[in-house]
Amino acid sequence: MKRFETDKIRNVALAGQGGSGKTSLAEAMLFVSGATKRLGKVDDQNSILDYDPEEKSHRLTISTGVASFEHQKHKITLLDTPGYDVFLFDGMGALHAAEAVVLVAGADSEVKFEAEKMWAQAQRLELPRIVAVTKLDKENTSFDKVMDSLARHFEANFVRTMLPIGSGSSFKGYVDLVKNKAFTFADDSGKAQEGPIPANLADDAAAAREAMIESLVETDETLMEKFFDGKPITDEELAGALRSGIVSGQIVPVVIAAGPKAVGAASLLDLIVASFPSPLDRKFVPTADGASIKADDKAPLAALVFKTISDPFAGRLNLVRVYQGHLSADSNYHNSTKDTDERFGQVAALFGKELLPVGDAGPGDIFALPKLKDTTTGDVFSDKKAPVKLSFTEPPETLISFAAFAKTKGDEDKLGQGLRKLQDEDLTLHATRNEETHELIVSCMGKLHIDILSERMKRKYGAEMELKTPKVPYRETLKGSTKVQGRHKKQSGGRGQFADTWIEIRPLPRGEGFKFVDKIVGGAIPRNFIPAVEAGIKDRMKKGVIAGYPVVDVEVALYDGKYHDVDSSEMAFKIAGSIGFKKGALECKPILLEPIEEIAVMVPDENLGDVIGDLNSRRGRILGMDPGKGWQSVRALVPLAEIQEYAPDLRSMTSGRGTFTMKFDHYDEVPAHLAEKIIAGATVEEDEE
Numbered sequence: 001m002k003r004f005e006t007d008k009i010r011n012v013a014l015a016g017q018g019g020s021g022k023t024s025l026a027e028a029m030l031f032v033s034g035a036t037k038r039l040g041k042v043d044d045q046n047s048i049l050d051y052d053p054e055e056k057s058h059r060l061t062i063s064t065g066v067a068s069f070e071h072q073k074h075k076i077t078l079l080d081t082p083g084y085d086v087f088l089f090d091g092m093g094a095l096h097a098a099e100a101v102v103l104v105a106g107a108d109s110e111v112k113f114e115a116e117k118m119w120a121q122a123q124r125l126e127l128p129r130i131v132a133v134t135k136l137d138k139e140n141t142s143f144d145k146v147m148d149s150l151a152r153h154f155e156a157n158f159v160r161t162m163l164p165i166g167s168g169s170s171f172k173g174y175v176d177l178v179k180n181k182a183f184t185f186a187d188d189s190g191k192a193q194e195g196p197i198p199a200n201l202a203d204d205a206a207a208a209r210e211a212m213i214e215s216l217v218e219t220d221e222t223l224m225e226k227f228f229d230g231k232p233i234t235d236e237e238l239a240g241a242l243r244s245g246i247v248s249g250q251i252v253p254v255v256i257a258a259g260p261k262a263v264g265a266a267s268l269l270d271l272i273v274a275s276f277p278s279p280l281d282r283k284f285v286p287t288a289d290g291a292s293i294k295a296d297d298k299a300p301l302a303a304l305v306f307k308t309i310s311d312p313f314a315g316r317l318n319l320v321r322v323y324q325g326h327l328s329a330d331s332n333y334h335n336s337t338k339d340t341d342e343r344f345g346q347v348a349a350l351f352g353k354e355l356l357p358v359g360d361a362g363p364g365d366i367f368a369l370p371k372l373k374d375t376t377t378g379d380v381f382s383d384k385k386a387p388v389k390l391s392f393t394e395p396p397e398t399l400i401s402f403a404a405f406a407k408t409k410g411d412e413d414k415l416g417q418g419l420r421k422l423q424d425e426d427l428t429l430h431a432t433r434n435e436e437t438h439e440l441i442v443s444c445m446g447k448l449h450i451d452i453l454s455e456r457m458k459r460k461y462g463a464e465m466e467l468k469t470p471k472v473p474y475r476e477t478l479k480g481s482t483k484v485q486g487r488h489k490k491q492s493g494g495r496g497q498f499a500d501t502w503i504e505i506r507p508l509p510r511g512e513g514f515k516f517v518d519k520i521v522g523g524a525i526p527r528n529f530i531p532a533v534e535a536g537i538k539d540r541m542k543k544g545v546i547a548g549y550p551v552v553d554v555e556v557a558l559y560d561g562k563y564h565d566v567d568s569s570e571m572a573f574k575i576a577g578s579i580g581f582k583k584g585a586l587e588c589k590p591i592l593l594e595p596i597e598e599i600a601v602m603v604p605d606e607n608l609g610d611v612i613g614d615l616n617s618r619r620g621r622i623l624g625m626d627p628g629k630g631w632q633s634v635r636a637l638v639p640l641a642e643i644q645e646y647a648p649d650l651r652s653m654t655s656g657r658g659t660f661t662m663k664f665d666h667y668d669e670v671p672a673h674l675a676e677k678i679i680a681g682a683t684v685e686e687d688e689e
């Protein structure tokens with residue numbers, strides 16, 4: 001693909017809630033521009049953008065699809081973002097690469113939280129928006145209902161620039177209020193029949209056009225004067241006001257489309273070319289130090305890696321957007337985030353999974369770099385001498401954790417490697433080993449997320465993942481104190497084993513761990529055996545005394561003992577230490593401790609009662625509530641054992657709108673009736689005598 005002047009580039013992200021029709025609309029644009037020979041369909045699994053096998057089988061977008069193509073002497077790059085909540089972060093990152101966002105709103109649904117989140121991200125990045133209303137060909141839909149829903153959920157000056165012709169099965173196309181003509185579609189060729197406005201719509205169209213003109217002229221004072229003086233506004237003036245209204249964000253046009261029938265795709269492309277911002281119009285690129293960025297080819301380089309794709313065969317593919325300066329293939333560049341140099345062998349535009357080599361790239365270009373060494377999402381390429389600190393959106397906290405095992409013995413390495421590769425391309429996936437429970441913990445955003453990760457793991461890295469609820473890292477501690485003898489004596493022919501110890505055990509305040517006090521006087525136990533006694537006690541503490549969990553917060557003083565010149569050894573004293581500790585600990589009212597998490601839940605007002613009731617039923621203790629506009633933030637302490645699968649439950653209680661963060665707070669005593677059950681189901685390792 002050749003390079004285009006910066007003002008001839010349009011980077012457009014499609015965003016919106018799951019299943020609203022983003023990919024279908026993007027496919028329709030590829031088709032009507034001639035970039036594809038046939039109309040790709042999500043349902044027929046032949047979409048260019050949802051090319052990944054898991055995207056095909058689930059018929060939804062998991063990872064932002066990118067397609068660059070030429071249309072009317074412009075280079076258009078579409079970024080087709082995911083809409084389902086667990087994949088949203090990928091799309092939020094991709095918005096960094098766009099100049100404008102098309103919010104795709106399906107007429108068959110109220111605006112949902114996923115659309116709200118992407119809208120908010122567009123707002124943070126100060127990206128102009130337009131709305132494309134899809135699915136007006138479905139029964140029981142109405143354009144007015146969509147407009148109402150938009151107005152309820154977003155603060156923006158929505159302006160209809162189209163009106164639908166027909167609805168449900170009689171939906172035929174739209175009236176273009178700017179051109180003041182009707183466009184109807186007989187088939188899915190994308191070609192419209194242009195004609196006069198149908199008589200039954202004439203009044204509505206005239207009123208809607210008047211309202212549109214009024215909104216448009218408001219963005220320009222001279223136009224406004226002209227309008228209120230009753231003078232006619234020319235088509236050029238209207239087009240100019242539309243463009244400046246979009247670019248400045250003063251208006252949000254609402255258009256009509258239906259991807260699977262290629263309705264509205266050509267006219268959306270026209271609007272993108274004529275009225276969407278080019279990279280030169282971009283006012284704001286977030287930087288860590290507030291430095292400003294100019295879409296200037298000659299300025300020092302500033303390019304952001306907004307996405308990494310990890311492939312078992314091709315390796316890593318980094319998706320990059322240049323904001324400032326330029327770069328070319330077969331040259332070295334500085335990754336200023338990681339402070340390493342990388343060689344750009346190939347620079348390629350993307351068309352779904354296809355790579356189209358380009359020689360060089362400048363401000364506004366979006367492309368892929370195969371086979372870099374160290375670079376991943378969020379990294380910045382800039383001049384070593386004039387480093388630029390571009391900001392990238394922080395990934396959200398993960399919401400659910402699983403203990404992962406390899407289904408087939410021997411696949412543990414594959415699993416570990418696969419998880420590392422999957423983490424490269426997904427910042428909302430974390431894999432860590434829990435040192436206490438020794439489990440491999442995989443944390444991510446939700447149920448659908450882990451399902452897709454499991455499928456990918458199997459297909460790409462050949463390991464089947466078995467998932468369980470993670471073990472709760474309980475601990476044991478003691479409430480009383482005692483003095484106890486630990487004695488180990490064995491005579492089995494030849495040299496025997498002998499060690500005798502007296503220890504005093506007492507509890508320490510929570511969090512103090514373990515303290516060993518050596519009170520041996522007069523050589524009751526020789527000095528060289530004392531560390532062995534301590535080691536034996538520590539060993540036993542790790543293995544637990546009632547349920548197999550580590551014992552914490554105790555002090556043990558070794559104050560007396562006996563030894564034998566021939567039969568005593570370090571091993572014998574170690575065993576005596578362990579035996580003594582176990583015996584003594586059982587006399588000291590041992591109890592179980594459980595981790596307590598502090599959770600902060602953002603709840604829509606209408607779900608507050610349900611959420612609080614649910615937290616109470618999870619043995620939660622509400623700490624406080626902070627009201628917001630239509631929302632409450634609830635803080636509570638909840639035992640980890642009760643809240644490991646909170647994400648899907650909160651999702652269903654709040655129709656997906658509730659969010660939460662959780663962090664470890666402290667360990668607390670497990671209530672006796674629950675402790676009994678845990679202890680009954682546990683095994684404690686015996687001493688090796």
Ligand SMILES: Nc1nc2c(ncn2[C@@H]2O[C@H](COP(=O)(O)OP(=O)(O)OP(=O)(O)O)[C@@H](O)[C@H]2O)c(=O)[nH]1
Pocket residue numbers: 016017018019020021022023024025042043059060061062081082083084104134135136137138257258259260
């Ligand atoms: N009737 C009708 N169906 C549509 C329209 N647009 C999309 N669909 C269907 O809606 C479903 C979802 O379409 P997609 O294009 O995959 O939606 P999406 O927004 O990309 O979905 P995610 O990527 O999962 O967020 C598919 O079955 C489409 O065929 C439309 O305008 N009319």
Ligand SMILES: [Mg+2]
Pocket residue numbers: 022023024050060061080081082083
């Ligand atoms: Mg999609």
